[in-house]
Amino acid sequence: MKVLVTGGAGFIGSHIVDELLEKKYEVVVIDNLITGQESRIPNGVKLIKADIRESLDSAFMSEKPDVVIHQAAQVSVANSTLQPLYDADENIMGTINLLNLSVKYNIKKFIFASSAAVYGNPGQLPITENHPPQPISFYGLSKLTAESYIELFSKFYGLSYAILRYSNVYGMRQDANGEAGVIAIFKEKILSGKNPNIFGDGHQTRDFVFVKDVAKANAAAVTYGENGIYNISSSSQVTVLDIIQEFESNSNFHVTPLFCDAREGDIRDSVLSNDKARSELKWSPEDTIRSGLKKTIDHDEAVSIR
Template sequence: MTGGAGFIGSHVTDAFAADGDEVAVLDDLSRGRPGRVDPSVTVFNAAITDADALTEAVEQAKPQVICHLAAQIDVRVSVDAPAADAAVNVVGTVNLLEAARAVGARVLFASTGGAIYGGGVPVPTSEDERPAPEAPYGTAKYCAEQYLALYNRLHGTTHAALRLANVYGPRQDPTGEAGVVGIFCGRALRGERPTVYGDGQQTRDYVYVGDVAAAFLAAARTETPGVWNIGTGRETSVLDLIDVVGQAAGRTLEPEFRPARPGEVLRSALDSARVRADLGWSARTTLADGVREVYRWIEAGSPDRA
């Protein structure tokens, strides 16, 4: 597991361990925290950009499957520093593919569904739509997917990419747009009003982190190569989300409106029919249940292990 000390990676680590697998984590701890990982799990403190350290750790752990979640995840950082983003998200992934090749491991790559298709596509969006990312982050993820596909052709591997929608859940750092559920829950708990940019009608596909972990598990239990959208297929507007957070908080939240942010994608949701057919996976957690989990987690002081 790369990025296993991060938000999603630590949940994926827990899911594999709970299913009886032996798991090792590689993370440079730039954003991850070792406290999120069960103490019985080995943690290699190394960067995927350091090919030697990465290969050494992979050869020591000898995994059958590597869930690859380590990444530079900030879209705005990718716009400001595209080469640094590509060094982690493209070259780091190639390093990982080479390390996996040395031990014959299969790679399941955390790609993006929210940042790969661009605007102007039908919503919910299927994998048949041609990616047209609008930031270096999405381009790097798409490029990394192409390397996976190349390795499948060149080396006969069965690597797969999971294009994740907007993932939310306990342990998520409430920064940036991806953390909006945590941000709104935190503000509600502090008695503050949620901030809305624009009219609040813009939509996203919020998928619960436990369901994402289940998707990685389902992918690992097959040998099927593929590219799969991992989402709910449902569009939730910012104003709808505020209502759901209000229900968790037990009171109506009054948003504070600010000017729209230029360049923001207005609608986004993923059609996950393909992964349902290929792996039998679908999102099970309702937004109300998932948001309540986040609300309770923040209320409990945002513990690392929750």
């Protein structure tokens, strides 16, 4: 079986490619390399340098993929506020282009990377897939809109799909500048001997999921999960201060964070239920925040030594 991964040279996408190869799938990547890195593509994997908004008929005709895993996106909440038109073009129009191609070339399944951002401020915890979506950012809105297109493409054309709503993904290869999450930003500052900023009191909570677990969820969705939406998360609440403590224990650094005013629009607490993914995708996260952070730090220290 051949799987086409859009954004396969990116942070999450490249780990998905690695996981698919371990599962003995044939893999082809489409990436415009604006944020992705060609060096992340393993030997033997074909890279098609292209934008998901372009005409990709020749790629679909020549490669004949069975499954599309769509990871390519504008992923910055801040940039979506500054450039809502670009955010919508990339995340909505790019997805529609791929959906059209998937129907035209008889793709067996379309797997989409969505986000917990579609939920907005949670009315209850843990957040289940039945929680009403109320995005508070253009990024969350564009992801939710793309989800709706996927569901209607399935209704009108019979396209099979799985929508994966990621919580806060972290791990190796995450760029603190481009695909920034709090852990990537902290890691860069702490390992370079700088003090990280904490916005608010540090007791706000997030649901952090290790990138290797996210990759495994995508591989599982190739086989399991028919026309469903699934939270891909650790289902554990971790405070920002907990992250600082884990960095200290894993890196032998003493960390003195700089406390700043809370940012307007930031969600106070978030944790996603992954019960549905456990049941229907036959998937569960393998790494805790402690083990995942240790792997992330150990990997980056080994790379820097080389």
